[in-house]
Amino acid sequence: xxxELRYEVKPVQHYIDGEFCDSISGKTFKTVNPTTNEVxxxxxxxxxxxxxxxxxxxxxxxxxxxxxxxxxxxxxELMRTIAxxxxxxxxxxxxxxxxxxxxxxxxTKGQAARAAANFRFFAEMISRMTGESFPVDDxxxxxxxxxxxxxxxxxxxxxxxxxxxxxxxxxCLATGNTAVLKPxxxxxxxxxxxxxILDAAGVPKxxxxxxxxxxxxxxAALVAHEDVKLISFTGExxxxxxxxxxxxxxxxxxxxxxxGKSPVVVFADADLDRAVDAVxxxxxxLNGERCTAGSRLLVERSIKDEFERRLQERVxxxxxxxxxxxxxxxxxxxxxxxxxxxxNYIQIGQKEGARVLAGGSRPRDMSQGNFLSPTLFVxxxxxxxxxxxxxxxxxxxxxxxxxxxxxxxxxxDVNYGLASYVWTTDLTRAHRVSQQIEAGMVWIxxxxxxxxxxPFGGAKMSGIGREGGHYSFEFYTEQKTIHLAMxxxxxxxxGK
Ligand code: NAD
Numbered sequence: 001x002x003x004e005l006r007y008e009v010k011p012v013q014h015y016i017d018g019e020f021c022d023s024i025s026g027k028t029f030k031t032v033n034p035t036t037n038e039v040x041x042x043x044x045x046x047x048x049x050x051x052x053x054x055x056x057x058x059x060x061x062x063x064x065x066x067x068x069x070x071x072x073x074x075x076x077e078l079m080r081t082i083a084x085x086x087x088x089x090x091x092x093x094x095x096x097x098x099x100x101x102x103x104x105x106x107x108t109k110g111q112a113a114r115a116a117a118n119f120r121f122f123a124e125m126i127s128r129m130t131g132e133s134f135p136v137d138d139x140x141x142x143x144x145x146x147x148x149x150x151x152x153x154x155x156x157x158x159x160x161x162x163x164x165x166x167x168x169x170x171x172c173l174a175t176g177n178t179a180v181l182k183p184x185x186x187x188x189x190x191x192x193x194x195x196x197i198l199d200a201a202g203v204p205k206x207x208x209x210x211x212x213x214x215x216x217x218x219x220a221a222l223v224a225h226e227d228v229k230l231i232s233f234t235g236e237x238x239x240x241x242x243x244x245x246x247x248x249x250x251x252x253x254x255x256x257x258x259x260g261k262s263p264v265v266v267f268a269d270a271d272l273d274r275a276v277d278a279v280x281x282x283x284x285x286l287n288g289e290r291c292t293a294g295s296r297l298l299v300e301r302s303i304k305d306e307f308e309r310r311l312q313e314r315v316x317x318x319x320x321x322x323x324x325x326x327x328x329x330x331x332x333x334x335x336x337x338x339x340x341x342x343x344n345y346i347q348i349g350q351k352e353g354a355r356v357l358a359g360g361s362r363p364r365d366m367s368q369g370n371f372l373s374p375t376l377f378v379x380x381x382x383x384x385x386x387x388x389x390x391x392x393x394x395x396x397x398x399x400x401x402x403x404x405x406x407x408x409x410x411x412x413d414v415n416y417g418l419a420s421y422v423w424t425t426d427l428t429r430a431h432r433v434s435q436q437i438e439a440g441m442v443w444i445x446x447x448x449x450x451x452x453x454x455p456f457g458g459a460k461m462s463g464i465g466r467e468g469g470h471y472s473f474e475f476y477t478e479q480k481t482i483h484l485a486m487x488x489x490x491x492x493x494x495g496k
Pocket of ligand 1: 156157463
């Protein structure tokens with residue numbers, strides 16, 4: 001891939017207590033370019049001593065600094081300055097993200113804009129953070145307040161790393177907590193750039209820290225640290241389970257955004273032109289490395305052949321290639337190991353008896369890098385592994401159904417419950433089916449369009465808790481109830 005370096009990429013350091021620094025051990029790891037699998041640069045490899053240093057700085061900033069007591073309007077102003085910093089660095093951020101992840105540049109530009117929007121949104125939201133009051137006749141006034149909790153550990157995955165980090169950092173800091181971010185080891189670049197943006201915006205020393213490194217070492221140390229009160233985690237379900245086990249001894253509060261295998265239910269009466277657009281975009285955008293990807297198509301049998309034919313036509317024309325080319329729609333998968341995992345699923349699907357209608361292999365003219373043609377499986381049954389397990393790549397499976405009842409049954413017959421999509425022009429049925437689908441989120445006649453005020457999160461094995469809008473406050477703040485006696489209520493007089 002002919003990608004000339006447009007921005008200097010320096011070795012990545014941690015950001016601790018307002019300083020960029022190397023690991024105490026001096027160790028580093030390599031981050032690679034998904035289009036070539038060549039090394040881009042090295043990153044500092046953090047271990048428990050680096051995590052401890054960062055948590056101590058964050059704890060000090062929380063307890064001694066001006067941060068937790070700062071006026072809401074001043075913190076909001078700082079959030080807006082960060083948003084402006086992201087916007088003025090958005091070219092570089094999207095460049096670094098594409099270089100590190102292989103996501104198409106047109107899409108990483110959108111992600112950088114979303115990262116800025118997340119900071120602006122929570123700057124606005126905290127001005128609306130209120131408590132409740134519970135007057136009891138004229139004898140009591142009870143009311144609640146929301147206070148920051150302390151040091152939060154933010155653990156992010158490698159898919160859309162910048163946007164997902166901002167989705168955690170913004171509500172965490174806006175509500176007065178301090179944070180240690182542990183980005184995914186396959187995508188360290190944008191987190192380091194983000195740290196420099198927060199630094200330049202004037203975030204006080206120790207309030208925001210980044211420790212790079214592997215999950216089993218740096219991540220696990222963050223989860224186990226006794227001074228870390230919250231863990232907001234986004235990643236695989238199996239990792240989430242392990243994190244909950246490891247955080248049990250220190251009784252962590254968890255937000256878990258986990259995996260998905262989201263159904264797209266297309267009824268025969270749907271606007272099929274729009275449904276085709278949404279199905280294709282829903283699985284193949286972001287290289288299919290998207291937690292809310294509509295990865296299981298459930299299509300009414302009467303339109304199945306026609307719908308699959310139309311999908312095939314479109315999937316075969318998707319522009320796959322250099323992620324820096326502005327027209328590219330699908331780039332390279334993040335890492336060789338992930339590429340092997342995704343392509344292994346294509347073999348598994350074929351062995352299970354499913355048929356590849358489009359894609360399924362490396363594009364002919366691309367001999368290097370982690371490129372996989374967008375793949376469409378038909379003749380799939382819901383018990384196959386490719387219909388049940390999260391592939392997290394550009395692979396769609398198509399399963400027919402004969403009745404509404406069967407569609408709901410198939411949609412729910414999976415361990416996950418993150419997103420779901422329903423396509424029908426029958427409004428009553430749209431609502432009925434949405435009520436029955438076991439998922440945290442349902443989109444009707446729509447692709448995945450986010451309203452930042454709404455709760456985001458999954459049911460079943462897709463997660464615990466909701467973030468977004470005021471739902472983020474429930475996680476990032478400690479609610480306190482204050483009971484005020486007005487006048488003289490009865491107090492039993494023991495021992496009188
Ligand atoms: P992953 O679980 O392998 O890693 C996520 C993060 O956890 C990384 O930073 C990793 O270093 C860290 N980690 C790993 N082991 C750890 C441990 N023992 N202790 C602490 N930290 C540890 O996930 P991934 O492969 O980076 O990301 C893909 C997954 O993320 C998919 O399953 C996807 O569905 C999910 N995801 C979910 C959402 C959502 O909102 N529900 C959003 C994006 C991605």
